[in-house]
Amino acid sequence: MSKRHAEIAGAGFAGLTAACALAQRGWTVRVHERADRLRTTGAGIYIYENGLRVLEAVGAYAEAVKGAPFAHTREVRDGRDRLIAVHRWTGSRVFSIVRQNVINALAAAAARSGVEIVMGSAAVGATPEGELILADGRRQKADLVVGADGSNSRLRDSLGLLAKRKFLVDGCTRLLMEKTAAERAGSDGGATTVEYWSGTRRVLYTPCSETEIYIALTMLDSDEAAKAVPVRREEWQRAFPHLQKLIDRIGEQGRYDRFDLIRLKRWSAGRVAMIGDAAHALPPNIGQGGGCAMMNALSLAVYLYRESDVATALATWERAERPLTEHAQRISYLLGLPTTWPPALRAFTLALAGRSKWLTAQRTRTALHRPTGT
Ligand SMILES: Cc1cc2nc3c(=O)[nH]c(=O)nc-3n(C[C@H](O)[C@H](O)[C@H](O)COP(=O)(O)OP(=O)(O)OC[C@H]3O[C@@H](n4cnc5c(N)ncnc54)[C@H](O)[C@@H]3O)c2cc1C
Numbered sequence: 032m033s034k035r036h037a038e039i040a041g042a043g044f045a046g047l048t049a050a051c052a053l054a055q056r057g058w059t060v061r062v063h064e065r066a067d068r069l070r071t072t073g074a075g076i077y078i079y080e081n082g083l084r085v086l087e088a089v090g091a092y093a094e095a096v097k098g099a100p101f102a103h104t105r106e107v108r109d110g111r112d113r114l115i116a117v118h119r120w121t122g123s124r125v126f127s128i129v130r131q132n133v134i135n136a137l138a139a140a141a142a143r144s145g146v147e148i149v150m151g152s153a154a155v156g157a158t159p160e161g162e163l164i165l166a167d168g169r170r171q172k173a174d175l176v177v178g179a180d181g182s183n184s185r186l187r188d189s190l191g192l193l194a195k196r197k198f199l200v201d202g203c204t205r206l207l208m209e210k211t212a213a214e215r216a217g218s219d220g221g222a223t224t225v226e227y228w229s230g231t232r233r234v235l236y237t238p239c240s241e242t243e244i245y246i247a248l249t250m251l252d253s254d255e256a257a258k259a260v261p262v263r264r265e266e267w268q269r270a271f272p273h274l275q276k277l278i279d280r281i282g283e284q285g286r287y288d289r290f291d292l293i294r295l296k297r298w299s300a301g302r303v304a305m306i307g308d309a310a311h312a313l314p315p316n317i318g319q320g321g322g323c324a325m326m327n328a329l330s331l332a333v334y335l336y337r338e339s340d341v342a343t344a345l346a347t348w349e350r351a352e353r354p355l356t357e358h359a360q361r362i363s364y365l366l367g368l369p370t371t372w373p374p375a376l377r378a379f380t381l382a383l384a385g386r387s388k389w390l391t392a393q394r395t396r397t398a399l400h401r402p403t404g405t
Contacts, residue, residue, distance in 0.1 A: 034059050035335075038163040038173040040154035040186055042069055045307025045324035046179030047137035051089035052332030052404065053175075054144035062146060063165065065153035065180075069138050071130040072286050074205040075237055075245025077102060078133070079398035080123040082322035084405040085329045086136070090143065094136035095128060098241045100221030102127040107381055110229035112273045115378050116385030123399060127224065127239040129207065133321075154180060156189030159301025164189070175341055176303040179328070182291060184309035192305060195294040199314055201231075201370050202289035203249045204260055208280050210242055228377070229270040231370055232257055236277070246281065251371070252289050260285045290314040292364060298353060299345040304331055311356050316366040319359045319397045327352055330403035352403065359397040366394070 035058050039046045042064035054060045086092040102125050107116040153166040163171045178186030221238025233249040250257035256266045261283045268278050293312040307324035334348035369377040384390050
């Protein structure tokens, strides 16, 4: 039997994971990335046990986590630097990692598996019969087309698959900064991350390599002064006087993204499967957008390996995998609601959430899930 062939749009977490997993199961795979090189936006990322298992399964784990700290403790502090809650991650792994390192590790695993990656190749649509349509007008025929082209997916929209896209009230500017000598010499190796609140603004401080700190500044989308890039340091220092020195170190770089929630009518149309943010973007409150993207990319290849009829495999895959992703979306959305609450009520709720066994179980369910194919 001749090898089955897949065309994938998008070389992010989802597209590269699918490429590795399909190629490792006997497919020929070509990935089209519209950018002229493999680069990722968003500075740092938390990858929990579920995502780490997927990285192991596709052979990208060791390179992805090299030098990354094991981020097992998160402190939550109020506007006066008082500790509100401490979340400890015990019994399973979570790393905070420079995003580019994960993309590079996945791309290297894909290359080892024989995947072709075409840079500067933008996709504009797909047909249920299995054609990927490129911006230059070419049509690439395949047994499977994968839409992994992120939350503004052209493939998804060309197939009319979008059921709902909800832009949330908040967004975030992310950047990396160099560690100071004191941070490099820090005693806990970067295991503690801190989330500082002030009104509706938040600063998340995360060591993410031996030399870098990942900073995420979260604010309401309507807060023009706070979401400006380059970051207006004096604005943030007014909200966080105790973080003056840290904020002084923010340079000119940074990228703002508004949070959104995406839901599809179906995850596939004929021979086209949608994965990652294109199919199910979620706000980052439980750090699972990338985790779900990688889990669903790997499980897609597993279901197609078990069942040779593509339409049947895609339907079974969606039935089995979608409920957990929707759970992650629900929890992540709910955990974002306190952003607009009065500070006292928010502090009370966050403290309660930190202590509630039931809420903790809901929050960590996706991270602790053993992904299909691992
Ligand atoms: C503030 C913030 C913090 C986050 N923190 C975390 C976290 O800690 N942990 C976590 O797991 N997740 C986190 N996420 C979510 C995570 O970033 C996403 O879920 C993840 O990047 C989705 O991967 P993807 O491959 O689906 O999409 P993307 O990362 O968007 O990749 C899509 C790729 O497709 C390419 N592309 C786009 N259009 C086309 C086209 N037409 N043709 C060809 N190529 C195209 C793009 O250039 C890109 O390379 C966070 C998100 C935000 C906004």
